[in-house]
Amino acid sequence: MCCFVYDYFLHRQIRLTIKDIRNHNRKMAETEMVIMVTGGSGLVGQAIKTVVEEEKHSNERWIFLSSKDADLKNTAETRAVFEKYKPTHVIHLAAMVGGLFRNLKYNCDFLRFNQLINDNVLESCKDFKVQKVVSCLSTCIFPDKTTYPIDETMIHNGPPHQSNFGYSYAKRMIDVMNQAYHQQYGCNFTSVIPTNVYGPHDNFSLEDGHVLPGLINKVYMAKKNGTPFTIWGTGKPLRQFIYSIDLAKLMIWALRDYNDISPIILSVDEADEVSIKEAAEMVIDAFEFKGEVVFDTSKSDGQFKKTASNAKLRKYLPDYKFTPIQQGIKETVNWFIENYESARK
Numbered sequence: 001m002c003c004f005v006y007d008y009f010l011h012r013q014i015r016l017t018i019k020d021i022r023n024h025n026r027k028m029a030e031t032e033m034v035i036m037v038t039g040g041s042g043l044v045g046q047a048i049k050t051v052v053e054e055e056k057h058s059n060e061r062w063i064f065l066s067s068k069d070a071d072l073k074n075t076a077e078t079r080a081v082f083e084k085y086k087p088t089h090v091i092h093l094a095a096m097v098g099g100l101f102r103n104l105k106y107n108c109d110f111l112r113f114n115q116l117i118n119d120n121v122l123e124s125c126k127d128f129k130v131q132k133v134v135s136c137l138s139t140c141i142f143p144d145k146t147t148y149p150i151d152e153t154m155i156h157n158g159p160p161h162q163s164n165f166g167y168s169y170a171k172r173m174i175d176v177m178n179q180a181y182h183q184q185y186g187c188n189f190t191s192v193i194p195t196n197v198y199g200p201h202d203n204f205s206l207e208d209g210h211v212l213p214g215l216i217n218k219v220y221m222a223k224k225n226g227t228p229f230t231i232w233g234t235g236k237p238l239r240q241f242i243y244s245i246d247l248a249k250l251m252i253w254a255l256r257d258y259n260d261i262s263p264i265i266l267s268v269d270e271a272d273e274v275s276i277k278e279a280a281e282m283v284i285d286a287f288e289f290k291g292e293v294v295f296d297t298s299k300s301d302g303q304f305k306k307t308a309s310n311a312k313l314r315k316y317l318p319d320y321k322f323t324p325i326q327q328g329i330k331e332t333v334n335w336f337i338e339n340y341e342s343a344r345k
């Protein structure tokens, strides 16, 4: 028995026997990538899921973990999940995550939990011979006193901002671990450094979440209840926001094509940095909110800015077009309204 397929390389029909097809399937199975995403239920994990479901690469099998699959603070549970799925590649997102106000309250937990998670995940990746790992740092872990724009070489140059030192030191150690695993064991572990991320599936909690989901939830409630919309702090600090779908595409690119142990910043251009006040105005526009707006300056401003350079990324992807922030905010607002009951808040 045989069948005919069109060979796009030779531009002609070719005849394949059952044996050819079996050999081909065996080769495909051998080269199948099993990509396990830790933290797959969160903001970034769900964006990666959205992107890969659109792409449908036949030789890639994606597994999206949540804390229900394994508490990655626990070594035995971590190893069990690696044993179960035997990933060839890992995108490591799982972490204790939060905005400025959660960090201010729980620096010790941020430090300990993230160190435990990172140690368990990277050691399992080494033991289970994972071919490549891409972990996630953040631009908020850079030294507080620094020159701008920040670049990838500056991570360890001085103490981080005191508001989130627990999270920052735990995240910085991922870069140290990547270098150490490479030097001693030849592991191909790297990391990316996103700026503030926002999008569908974010944590919209007022106390625990980041600024954009917090502002979205506040405007939603102000509009619904006819109450003022309160922005915390002065509104003057500056941030670069990246839409979760853009970050997802860039992280998938990094998994496939970024071949360096040292990290790479995944950020919009410096010109796209906005103040918190400007970001709040975009949320107001997206909701068409007409009520009163107040600033609660008794609340912390946190780090004034952490302007990051994406020059390294631009060397690889000079033409990558980021989603305009107004569009990303509008899509996130629509998602929040449509998923209000089930959204984290």
Ligand code: NAP
Pocket (backbone or CB within 6 Å): 038, 039, 040, 041, 042, 043, 044, 045, 065, 066, 067, 068, 070, 071, 072, 073, 092, 093, 094, 095, 096, 097, 117, 136, 137, 138, 139, 194, 195, 196, 197, 198, 201, 202, 203, 210
């Ligand atoms: P997120 O929405 O809060 O999601 C966190 C994910 O980690 C969830 O899937 C959560 O699982 C999982 N997780 C937390 N603790 C865990 C544990 N002990 N065991 C197993 N899984 C655990 O966070 P995100 O915004 O997507 O962040 C993803 C990565 O990007 C993190 O490494 C973060 O540091 C980094 N990052 C985020 C931002 C940002 O602005 N959001 C900026 C820069 C970098 P459950 O759903 O089951 O709780």
Ligand code: GDP
Pocket (backbone or CB within 6 Å): 098, 099, 100, 101, 140, 196, 206, 209, 210, 211, 212, 214, 215, 218, 230, 231, 232, 233, 234, 235, 237, 239, 276, 299, 300, 301, 302, 303
């Ligand atoms: P950061 O970027 O790591 O500092 O963390 P956030 O995403 O929490 O952003 C904090 C900045 O947004 C600070 O300048 C806050 O004063 C300001 N901000 C204004 N309103 C809010 C809010 O409702 N929630 C949060 N998390 N931050 C807010």
